[in-house]
Amino acid sequence: MDLSYGTEYDDYRDEVRAFIKEHGHKSPASSKQGNKPDTEDKAWQKLLIERGYAARIIPKEYGGYGGEADLLKSVIIDEEFDGAGVSKGLGGQGISMLVPTLLELGTDEQKKKWIKPTLMGDIFWAQGYSEPGAGSDLASLQTKAHVEDGKFVINGQKIWTSSAHFADMMFILVRTEPDAPKHKGISYLLLPMDTPGIEIKPLVTMTGEATFNEVFFEDVKVPTDQIVAKRGEGWMVANATLKHERGMLGDPRQSSSLLHQVVALMNEESVNGVRLMDSPLFRDRLLKLQGRVMAMQYNSMRLLTNDLSGNTELMPILVVKLIGTHLNQDICGLAIDALGELGVLYDDSKYLRNSGMWQTRYMFMLGLIIGGGTSHIQKNIISEHGLGMPREPKPQLKA
Template sequence: MDLSFSDEDLAFKAEVREFLETKLPEDVRSYYSRGMHVPKELQVRWQKILHEQGWMAPAWPVEYGGTGWTVTQRYIAAQEFGTMGAPTPMPFGVSMVGPVIYTFGSQEQKDYYLPRILNSEDWWCQGYSEPGSGSDLASLQTKAVRDGDDYIVNGQKIWTSYAQHANMIFCLVRTDSNAKAQEGISFLLIDMNTPGITIKPIYGIDKENTLNEVFFDDVRVPVKNRVGEENKGWTYAKFLLGNERSTIARVAQSKRRVNKLKEIAKTERVDGGLLADDKDFMRKLAQIEVDLMALEYTELRMLSQEAAGKRFTAEPSLLKIKGTEIQQRLTELLVESLGMYGAPYEAMGDYEGRNDTAPGPDYANGPMAEHLYLRAATIYGGTNEIQRNIISKMVLGL
């Protein structure tokens, strides 16, 4: 595996860095670099800048609006985005349903939905998990019954991220209750403005409404909105989850947190000296940095295999496990590094109409929110326990 960058790659890196330095809005960067949720209006504004540049969907085939970047260029861009505190596009459209549509969808679906994803005209959410059907997703009970040219959908989805902002949801539904669990599922694209859909917020321990329940009560969905064949949705669902887990390691973002911790350690004081002189703290940071380096090289090996045309099996699960565990360790250490300033936390909305600001130095505003939110990192995208089961089955044959 050759890890050295060519002159062309280095020129590309400079191009990405220059673009981010000149085009990334400061208010977008401020939210994201602090680890806080970027408001929808700012996220859409940034995505439109990316689309204008032609960089909205780097991994898509060129014929559907992709960049034509090599695997190495995509890696370089991800690293630069992470270093500069630039958010990537919301994954539900670009990284999840978009590839499903251009791989398995009809020509009509490709022509209609793909351009709308690229120009941020549609905001997607994911209708997978249900009460009692999270890790055991194939046990889902939301039903779709054929009625002429429509399906009638009834059921409930849960943990639906940003559903309150979405106008579209890609949804797994049961279309054959008599078949084996995985063989009776279909993949539907549903307009969130359809009568019969109700959204109820779920507030996390970070006091933010990023999660929701979505209820379907006799919701009519045109059959033409089904992706692929009826009862073959589990195939498309697994394809989508592979894409989700391979992007969930977030090495670049974790490297940015490591650098932030090093800067904080040069400023914060403990027991009369700098935090950077605290051997126990620096040992924990060094161990995380070593583990992160190992994860990065694992990701690079995967990229090398992808460039060679190899199909993945359990590799995305490995990235998901280690990546999310490192994220949690880093945010926990960030909070620890801030001492008494790491403990207070109020959601951004709590400050509306008030004339006070968050306590502590400027860099203390955000780590606790990020730490609380990322307690779920080892759960979303398929729990890490389930990922270990996947590895044991696909690699060890257990």
């Protein structure tokens, strides 16, 4: 057991803290996330990249910092920026998913053309994966593209497309080889969102916000060189991307931060003149949640050690999304119950607590329980890949 990061990293942490102290006031507010980057966002991003706090390991020639992969430094950046409530720079699926994919599988020309403007926030990407009939079973997607006059011609529909209403570009999975087996018939294309034939309809979610869209394609033409890897290799490309997504959902740092906010809430709020923290029932729920949060925090430390040492054991990774997302929703649920009737206030009200975040978060967490592989899918994965249990047999069609 050695829980210290070592002096080299202690120095690095000091450096990060000094940077935050000096420049933190220039950070955009976290509430701006989910919008198109503005000048303030871009200036902050530029500064972070120059100092190696964003795009750390992306080569300089593509607009990154050009540092070496160093997991502990990345962890320190996360810890310090999150701890100080300072933005870690631009997010979005372009930076988190497309850029790593292009680095791995893109042509030299594609890397030069797309990565830098994406990192700088000049090009914002939407992801075109899910379809109404292809959710958990993504590989059964039906949006088609055939080649006509040197161009792919796309027809079909995508759904759950975040940011499509302001994105400049989309990376999309389409079926180009209808006769191939389902995993071998997909291609990964890049297309501008202002291409004629694209229609975007906002999809209002239960929170009342429209963070997702439905996107319809009617004879949308894309040059044939706007493909990553070869025709029919799109599933492989998408999986290279998905692996970069792992671990983002169910992060225990978020659980811990939510829990601290509930502690504060229960210390401040009272019902019938009794402080919530003095109610044994509410207190016990809080303590139970604290135990669950702790277990996930130490699981994270185990995962960090595994990453550092190249240990590939699966189970501690497989459980994070399932346990973490439910845990986060349960924490929000306690906050709402602790507030009681005040906890259901949602829109403008003088009695609103924490700007009404608990209801929004509670519903949003349910979205995360569903998105990125529902809990049922997570349990399939855990039982099959973690416990070695067999897949459910395919139904036999009667002749």
